[in-house]
Amino acid sequence: MATSTPAVRLRNVYKAFIGQGRTARPLLALEDVSFAARPGEFVGLVGPSGCGKSTCLNLLAGLTAPSAGSVEHHGAQVAGVNTKVGYITQDDNLLPWRSLLANVELGLEFRGVPREEWRRRALEFIELVGLGGFEGHYPHELSGGMRKRASIIRTLVYDTDVVLMDEPFGPLDAQTRVILQAELQKLWERDRPTVLFVTHDLVEAIALSDRIFVFTSRPGTIKREYRVDLPRPRDVFRIHETTGFDDLYDALWSDIRAEIQRARQGELQAVEGSR
Amino acid sequence: MTAVIAPGVLADALRRHERSVRVERAVVFGGIVALGVSVLLFWQFALGSIINLRYVSTPVDVARSLLALAETGDLLQNAGVTMTEATAGYLIGVTVGLVGAFLLLTTRRGYEVLEPYVLAFYSVPKIALAPLFIMWFGLGPSPKVILAALMVFLIVFVNTVAGVRAVDRGLVDVVRVLGARRGQLLRVVFLPAAAPAIMAAVRVTFARAMVGTVLAELIASTEGLGYVIVRASRQFDVATVFAGVVVIAALVMTVNVAMRAVERRVFPWASRPVHA
Numbered sequence: 359m360a361t362s363t364p365a366v367r368l369r370n371v372y373k374a375f376i377g378q379g380r381t382a383r384p385l386l387a388l389e390d391v392s393f394a395a396r397p398g399e400f401v402g403l404v405g406p407s408g409c410g411k412s413t414c415l416n417l418l419a420g421l422t423a424p425s426a427g428s429v430e431h432h433g434a435q436v437a438g439v440n441t442k443v444g445y446i447t448q449d450d451n452l453l454p455w456r457s458l459l460a461n462v463e464l465g466l467e468f469r470g471v472p473r474e475e476w477r478r479r480a481l482e483f484i485e486l487v488g489l490g491g492f493e494g495h496y497p498h499e500l501s502g503g504m505r506k507r508a509s510i511i512r513t514l515v516y517d518t519d520v521v522l523m524d525e526p527f528g529p530l531d532a533q534t535r536v537i538l539q540a541e542l543q544k545l546w547e548r549d550r551p552t553v554l555f556v557t558h559d560l561v562e563a564i565a566l567s568d569r570i571f572v573f574t575s576r577p578g579t580i581k582r583e584y585r586v587d588l589p590r591p592r593d594v595f596r597i598h599e600t601t602g603f604d605d606l607y608d609a610l611w612s613d614i615r616a617e618i619q620r621a622r623q624g625e626l627q628a629v630e631g632s633r
Numbered sequence: 634m635t636a637v638i639a640p641g642v643l644a645d646a647l648r649r650h651e652r653s654v655r656v657e658r659a660v661v662f663g664g665i666v667a668l669g670v671s672v673l674l675f676w677q678f679a680l681g682s683i684i685n686l687r688y689v690s691t692p693v694d695v696a697r698s699l700l701a702l703a704e705t706g707d708l709l710q711n712a713g714v715t716m717t718e719a720t721a722g723y724l725i726g727v728t729v730g731l732v733g734a735f736l737l738l739t740t741r742r743g744y745e746v747l748e749p750y751v752l753a754f755y756s757v758p759k760i761a762l763a764p765l766f767i768m769w770f771g772l773g774p775s776p777k778v779i780l781a782a783l784m785v786f787l788i789v790f791v792n793t794v795a796g797v798r799a800v801d802r803g804l805v806d807v808v809r810v811l812g813a814r815r816g817q818l819l820r821v822v823f824l825p826a827a828a829p830a831i832m833a834a835v836r837v838t839f840a841r842a843m844v845g846t847v848l849a850e851l852i853a854s855t856e857g858l859g860y861v862i863v864r865a866s867r868q869f870d871v872a873t874v875f876a877g878v879v880v881i882a883a884l885v886m887t888v889n890v891a892m893r894a895v896e897r898r899v900f901p902w903a904s905r906p907v908h909a
């Protein structure tokens with residue numbers, strides 16, 4: 359395992375944003391970030407808001423380029439939009455003018471998969487997440503949880519081996535969120551893609567991940583790495599009752615709390631320095 | 634214990650709701666009719682005591698002039714001319730506006746370069762250009778068609794560009810990662826996303842095409858509804874002037890209603906404000 363090429367890898371990545379217009383002022387979002395995910399691994403990314411988690415995913419999706427360092431997918435540099443990964447965002451980003459089925463088929467359509475094949479695969483995944491019967495519905499006719507399921511299977515249906523997820527369950531209510539966590543775990547165990555999963559919910563990170571990377575506050579870098587050795591398959595509904603959960607949760611939380619405090623002190627100093 | 638909804642409660646609620654909706658509608662419709670009728674009655678019977686009727690005519694006289702115009706065939710012939718010119722200008726303006734916008738959007742920085750000129754052109758009252766077109770192209774239909782097209786072009790162009798540029802960045806990014814190439818992105822995301830804005834612009838601009846045509850006719854022409862109005866005004870025939878105005882308004886409203894119906898059928902989710 360240790361010798362195989364990582365599915366994705368960031369090596370000494372820096373990312374600066376310049377901003378736009380008159381208020382343009384460079385901001386270092388990522389500073390010397392290095393991490394890798396093994397094929398089939400479920401990796402959680404947590405850290406204070408604004409520390410660059412989404413930026414890491416955007417780099418891997420090829421939507422933005424690093425200012426320094428290298429971004430690799432199966433050992434190859436990511437250059438330009440990376441259509442070999444799946445990308446699931448906080449907003450479901452379904453096309454309002456397409457039915458559920460047509461939305462799920464989107465990636466297959468772009469990839470030139472034969473039409474009968476799309477239909478079969480799309481319907482199979484729609485059944486798999488219990489959306490059978492809603493194929494013809496438009497996104498605005500579906501609940502938040504249903505839309506989220508649709509946006510997840512839209513990515514999984516084209517058999518990508520790396521899935522980037524950016525706080526996918528953020529906008530959902532607590533109950534739907536846990537249900538979807540369970541479903542995601544099941545889907546993941548089916549084909550075992552590599553998942554990079556950004557979340558601000560530490561319970562969710564523990565419930566789903568094999569490893570968790572904690573970011574420092576901005577400029578973000580990896581502060582610590584945790585292995586989550588809880589046995590699989592996990593019962594996400596009672597994950598907090600699992601032995602080992604509490605210690606891990608406390609450790610993660612104290613890391614993040616320390617980062618938030620550090621960031622706040624930095625801000626205070628900056629304000630005082632400017633007086 | 635399971636809750637039991639008293640039989641008929643839902644049906645009752647529905648019936649009450651429907652009744653209140655019907656009443657509401659009747660009130661609004663009644664108000665509209667009452668307002669229109671009172672304005673007409675006031676004009677017919679009371680306005681004369683304030684202003685000399687020579688200047689304002691009366692609804693009955695306007696109707697009479699309208700009938701007279703219709704009987705001689707004058708109305709049909711001139712309305713036909715104006716409609717033809719306006720429609721031609723409208724179609725040209727819409728086509729050039731749409732094609733221009735999409736050509737521009739395929740370039741990277743084209744819009745930024747063109748924007749100041751678009752804004753400058755926006756602030757020119759197009760009617761000020763009419764004498765120029767008449768000098769260049771004479772009294773025939775060309776200056777009318779051109780002015781109508783100009784009145785339409787910019788609105789369609791600006792709304793198409795704005796519609797496409799307003800598409801959510803996150804949506805575009807996700808669809809790109811899903812594997813869409815440029816043409817697919819245009820077909821699957823940009824066109825449908827911008828369609829409501831485009832359709833709304835396409836709908837409201839017919840009125841502007843009419844305005845352009847009639848204005849050009851007012852300045853110099855030998856036929857058309859604008860010409861009918863000018864001719865009547867030279868003879869101080871106020872009733873016929875009003876008759877011409879009524880016909881123009883009726884034509885524009887009819888076309889608008891028709892296009893609204895088409896739009897609702899094609900884009901059920903579309904109903905947007907128009908940048909005009």
Ligand SMILES: Nc1ncnc2c1ncn2[C@@H]1O[C@H](COP(=O)(O)OP(=O)(O)O)[C@@H](O)[C@H]1O
Nearest residue numbers: 375376377387406407408409410411412413414
């Ligand atoms: N396109 C951008 N332009 C300018 N600044 C950006 C851009 N994207 C992100 N940033 C900044 O970079 C930092 C990291 O952002 P992000 O990766 O979204 O953080 P996170 O997802 O961890 O909350 C933030 O301070 C954010 O404001």
Ligand SMILES: [Mg+2]
Nearest residue numbers: 411412413524
């Ligand atoms: Mg983020």
